[in-house]
Amino acid sequence: MQDTPLAIGTRLREILLEELGLEPSEVTEDLSYGSIPEWDSVGHMHLVAALEESFEFNFADEEISTLTTLALIEQAVARHVAAAGNG
Template identity: 30%
Template sequence: MQQQEIYTQLTSIFHDLFDDDSLVLTPELTAAEVPEWDSFNHINLIVAVESRFKIKFQTAELESMNSVGHLVNIISQKVAAQGR
């Protein structure tokens, strides 16, 4: 799965979760830049991402995640490891 496809799917998740179709995902985007991205919505985001991509994050991965770009990299690695 190409990173552009991951960004496309993540954009859909972000638009639905944060109810904001104007959100543009960039590798540098962080939770601090999205007003509604609080701890509760972070959990919802992780659950939605795991469901959409059929992956599971490890606790250490979640703790080190600091931007959308990092999230995309982890998704890409996990999907590749599954042979997709």
């Protein structure tokens, strides 16, 4: 199954809702690391692990600290999915 940008965005938002315990209205373009109590260092690692499991790839260690906004995460996931030939 190919992951389109829309499918990636939808799945990413579902993961954010589940991993950070957010309401749909809280997942906005302004959402970023540290902007809400749930997205702290522990929440960040849970989010990264869930993304890696869901999309079946691993972020490089140095990349993890750059995943600080919804847009940056979406771009990184799309890059990895495309590199794996699933997008």
